[in-house]
Amino acid sequence: MNTLSSTQTQLPLEPEAGRRRLSTSKAIVEAIAQQMHTDEKVFVMGEDVGAYGGIFSSTTGLLDEFGPERVIDTPISETAFIGLGIGAAVEGMRPVVELMFADFFGVCMDQIYNHMAKIHFESGGNVRVPMVLMTATGGGYSDGAQHSQCLWGTFAHLPGMKVVVPSNPYDAKGLMTAAIRSDDPVVYMFHKGIMGLGWMKKNPRSIGAVPTDAYEVPIGKARVAREGSDVSIVTLSLSVHHSLDVAEKLAGEGIDVEVIDLRTVAPLDREAIIASVSKTGRLIVVDEDYQSFGLSGEVIATAAEALPGGLKHVSRVAVPDVPIPYARDLEYAVLPTPARIEAAVRQAVGQ
Amino acid sequence: MTVQSVLSEKDKLDLLRMMVLIRTFEEAILREYHADKSPGFDIGAGLVPGEMHLAAGQEPVAAGIGAHLSRGDAMTATHRPHHLAIAHGVDIRKMAAEIFGRETGLGRGRGGHMHLFDPEAHFSCSGIVAEGLPPALGQAFAFQRAGTDRVAVAVAGEGAANQGAFHEALNLAALWKLPVIFVIEDNDWGISVPRSASTSVPSNAVRAAAYGIPGTRVEDNAVEDVWAAVGEAVRRARAGEGPSLIEVHTLRLWGHFEGDAQGYRGDLEGVPGRDPIPTYHKHLSDAGILDTATFTEMGAAASATVEDAIAFAKSSPLPDPADALKYVFTEGARS
Numbered sequence: 079m080n081t082l083s084s085t086q087t088q089l090p091l092e093p094e095a096g097r098r099r100l101s102t103s104k105a106i107v108e109a110i111a112q113q114m115h116t117d118e119k120v121f122v123m124g125e126d127v128g129a130y131g132g133i134f135s136s137t138t139g140l141l142d143e144f145g146p147e148r149v150i151d152t153p154i155s156e157t158a159f160i161g162l163g164i165g166a167a168v169e170g171m172r173p174v175v176e177l178m179f180a181d182f183f184g185v186c187m188d189q190i191y192n193h194m195a196k197i198h199f200e201s202g203g204n205v206r207v208p209m210v211l212m213t214a215t216g217g218g219y220s221d222g223a224q225h226s227q228c229l230w231g232t233f234a235h236l237p238g239m240k241v242v243v244p245s246n247p248y249d250a251k252g253l254m255t256a257a258i259r260s261d262d263p264v265v266y267m268f269h270k271g272i273m274g275l276g277w278m279k280k281n282p283r284s285i286g287a288v289p290t291d292a293y294e295v296p297i298g299k300a301r302v303a304r305e306g307s308d309v310s311i312v313t314l315s316l317s318v319h320h321s322l323d324v325a326e327k328l329a330g331e332g333i334d335v336e337v338i339d340l341r342t343v344a345p346l347d348r349e350a351i352i353a354s355v356s357k358t359g360r361l362i363v364v365d366e367d368y369q370s371f372g373l374s375g376e377v378i379a380t381a382a383e384a385l386p387g388g389l390k391h392v393s394r395v396a397v398p399d400v401p402i403p404y405a406r407d408l409e410y411a412v413l414p415t416p417a418r419i420e421a422a423v424r425q426a427v428g429q
Numbered sequence: 430m431t432v433q434s435v436l437s438e439k440d441k442l443d444l445l446r447m448m449v450l451i452r453t454f455e456e457a458i459l460r461e462y463h464a465d466k467s468p469g470f471d472i473g474a475g476l477v478p479g480e481m482h483l484a485a486g487q488e489p490v491a492a493g494i495g496a497h498l499s500r501g502d503a504m505t506a507t508h509r510p511h512h513l514a515i516a517h518g519v520d521i522r523k524m525a526a527e528i529f530g531r532e533t534g535l536g537r538g539r540g541g542h543m544h545l546f547d548p549e550a551h552f553s554c555s556g557i558v559a560e561g562l563p564p565a566l567g568q569a570f571a572f573q574r575a576g577t578d579r580v581a582v583a584v585a586g587e588g589a590a591n592q593g594a595f596h597e598a599l600n601l602a603a604l605w606k607l608p609v610i611f612v613i614e615d616n617d618w619g620i621s622v623p624r625s626a627s628t629s630v631p632s633n634a635v636r637a638a639a640y641g642i643p644g645t646r647v648e649d650n651a652v653e654d655v656w657a658a659v660g661e662a663v664r665r666a667r668a669g670e671g672p673s674l675i676e677v678h679t680l681r682l683w684g685h686f687e688g689d690a691q692g693y694r695g696d697l698e699g700v701p702g703r704d705p706i707p708t709y710h711k712h713l714s715d716a717g718i719l720d721t722a723t724f725t726e727m728g729a730a731a732s733a734t735v736e737d738a739i740a741f742a743k744s745s746p747l748p749d750p751a752d753a754l755k756y757v758f759t760e761g762a763r764s
């Protein structure tokens with residue numbers, strides 16, 4: 079278990095607002111392209127990653143730039159091509175493999191959690207698997223129970239893979255750069271709602287300032303997305319956008335909300351959680367994944383273990399334990415919407 | 430590269446020598462495994478704990494493959510991996526140490542007998558039936574992309590040929606003409622389930638046709654026929670002609686795992702007579718290639734190698750429980 083370190087965790091600063099603004103999807107593509115230019119061992123593989131450019135635009139333009147030898151469309155054989163990525167990584171290549179939707183892990187999880195994640199350990203550290211498994215998550219657009227799940231808690235539960243979940247273009251580029259350069263397997267989970275796609279409702283925060291040069295956002299480090307003193311919202315991915323919107327709205331009423339963007343689920347930045355909750359004494363976890371047995375409980379346990387008796391409020395806004403419904407009103411009844419987050423904050427501060 | 434299609438007398442003796450080495454290793458593990466599990470049988474007890482799948486009887490497959498592979502070639506094996514590891518040149522001392530769960534083992538005692546990884550030999554295993562096949566594709570892909578003629582051999586049991594991973598792997602390997610040789614060890618059994626109750630076709634070799642690649646079945650556990658079939662498949666793969674599928678009708682001489690009473694097995698009576706080592710020994714003796722002194726020397730050399738490895742394992746330190754959390758991640762080091 080992590081203990082609270084004596085020095086405050088250094089969190090990277092918010093990016094300088096540069097002139098150049100990119101959507102999250104373009105930021106991801108730029109990170110991959112830069113690493114492909116730098117390192118010939120990097121290649122991209124998956125379903126519809128070539129001419130289509132990725133169903134959620136995570137590989138747009140890469141085929142034109144790098145050709146079919148390095149941007150490779152696969153058959154719909156997730157077990158075979160994820161396994162292929164593992165073997166190529168074992169031999170020193172650096173595959174970026176896309177699993178079209180995280181929901182599809184059921185047909186290929188053995189390669190992911192028994193092979194990709196365990197080979198380094200089982201080999202006593204003698205074999206490395208420097209691979210990125212990138213996958214789309216999340217709902218909010220009526221894609222139903224098999225195409226709308228977040229599932230990061232499921233991946234993060236299983237040891238041996240790092241799990242990163244960006245919320246914005248700056249982090250998306252920096253985390254992808256770090257993931258490709260990492261010698262560990264990294265599961266890179268992007269919410270469709272943060273990509274800035276033209277064909278899906280989007281929050282303005284899905285387009286933002288992104289430096290041109292390559293840079294890394296460190297894996298395992300959360301970010302204080304908004305400083306505040308009354309209540310800590312610990313959250314990630316699209317829910318960061320909603321939480322910031324709510325925080326800005328409530329600031330006008332004198333409620334000062336701190337928003338922690340986890341950015342990485344595994345390894346979890348427990349120090350950042352503890353530091354924030356030590357300050358505010360109130361914790362709300364906002365998570366679009368299923369509520370029970372997952373990330374929200376882990377965050378609360380982290381705070382409770384470190385600050386026994388130090389918590390004035392604990393609650394969570396997550397998907398109650400039901401499959402994601404299809405009908406819009408039903409779906410929005412279970413997602414962590416701004417309205418649910420706002421109600422939780424008001425309750426936390428006693429309004 | 431010229432391709433050898435005829436076995437010399439020395440090659441034949443080498444095949445037998447490899448089979449003897451493998452059997453000697455498996456017999457030594459059998460001895461050590463059972464040495465301290467009594468009274469009764471406690472699978473988790475003793476110097477060698479856990480499930481133990483030994484490959485006695487399947488030596489011809491390993492010897493016939495190993496003879497064609499060089500240092501840079503890759504192999505992925507199964508839950509029953511020792512014979513393949515030995516024939517592929519995995520360090521036998523480190524392998525024994527891993528089986529004994531020692532810090533000097535291939536995986537520093539973190540892997541165990543079903544999870545042997547030797548990066549120098551490009552050797553790995555999987556304990557999940559058929560799931561060792563897809564990573565072999567990636568090794569072959571890396572070799573192909575690097576412009577080498579290196580190949581990957583992916584081995585699975587006949588039970589594994591009914592898994593989805595097997596079919597996905599064959600399709601993709603064929604589609605991308607990857608230098609892979611798929612070898613199925615048909616030992617008639619998937620634990621207690623006979624092949625007739627698991628497999629819709631009499632020979633898995635016919636399944637190759639579904640992917641447009643050559644399929645061959647080797648009968649009678651015949652080591653020279655394995656050698657010939659693998660030789661052609663390796664030649665094809667090295668020449669860029671893509672993957673092949675070979676099924677070998679082999680023999681599980683012992684139980685599925687140690688402690689298996691094999692009450693389900695009606696063919697047990699005939700099993701000893703099908704042991705491939707006496708069979709090939711006799712074949713070479715009858716042909717005038719092998720004399721008693723040479724065979725005795727093979728056994729002695731194998732014993733020396735194996736007992737040295739067992740002694741190395743037993744005298745090696747156990748992992749420190751304080752290190753139980755190590756090796757989940759690479760801890761920042763970059764290559």
Ligand SMILES: Cc1ncc(C[n+]2csc(CCOP(=O)(O)OP(=O)(O)O)c2C)c(N)n1
Nearest residue numbers: 509556557558586587588589616618619620
């Ligand atoms: C996916 C999966 N299912 C089941 C098992 C349990 N299991 C281990 S070995 C085995 C039989 C495998 O038969 P076969 O592939 O013919 O190999 P053999 O044991 O005969 O060498 C089974 C069912 C497993 N390890 N993995």
Ligand SMILES: [Mg+2]
Nearest residue numbers: 586587618619
């Ligand atoms: Mg079998």
